[in-house]
Amino acid sequence: MEKTSKSLRAALARHVARPGNVLAPDCPSRAVLSHVTSRWGVLVLVVLLGGMHRFSQLRKEVGGVSEKMLAQTLVALEGDGFVLRTALPVIPPHVEYTLTPLGREVAQRLELLVDWIEDNLPRIITPQV
Template sequence: MTGGAQFTQTDAGARYEVFHTDCPARDVVDHVTSRWGVWVLISLRGNALRFYELRESIRGVSEKMLAQTLRALVQDGLVWREVEPTTPPQVTYGLTEFGRDIGEPLTELFDRITRRLPPRSAE
C-alpha cells in the first residue's frame, strides 16, 4: 500500500507505518494520548511550570505517574526540561515547538467538548 491513513510523509521522504507495532510514531501517539500525556500537554500550553505546579494543575495524578509521563514526553521531543542547581533542585517543564504543534488540536478538541456539554448543575 502506498498511501492512505496509515502512512505519514516526513520531510526526508521516509514513510512511517503507524499501524505497525514497532513504528516510532506510534510510540509518540501512545505517549500523547496516554491517560496523563494529554493533560500535561494541555496544562503546559500557556506557560512553563515547575514540577509541583504542574502536579497541582492536573488533579489526580501521582508524582510517580507525572514523572513517568514527563520523561516520555521529553524523550519524544514534545516537552523541554530545565533543572536549576538549587537545593532541592527546581525543575521546570515547557512545550517545545513540536509540543505546541501537537497540543493545539488537543486544546481545540477540549474547547469543542466543553462548549457542547450541557451546563453543570450547581451542587
C-alpha cells in the same frame, strides 16, 4: 542552477525521514501516539500551553495525577521531544518544564479536541437516538 546527480539524489532520499504509519504494528509512531494521547499526556501538554510550570504546579493543575505517573509522563514527552526539562542549579532542586516548538504544535491540536469535548459534553453524555 546545477543539477544534482541521480546517485546523490538517491543517497539523500535514503536519509530523509519517512512519515510514520500508526496503523503499522512496528512503527515508532504508535509509541508517540500513546504518549501524547495517554490519560495524563493530553492534560500535561495542554497545561504547558500556558507556559513554564514546575513539577508541583503541574501536579496541582492536573488533578488526580500521582507523582509517579506525572514523572513517567514527563519523561516520555521529553523523550519524544515535546517537553523541555530545565534543572536549575539551586538548593532545593528547581526543575522547570516547558513545551518545545514541536510540543506546542501537538498541544495546540490537542487543545482543540479538549475544547470540543468540554463544549459538547452535554451532547456527549445525553443518550443519542
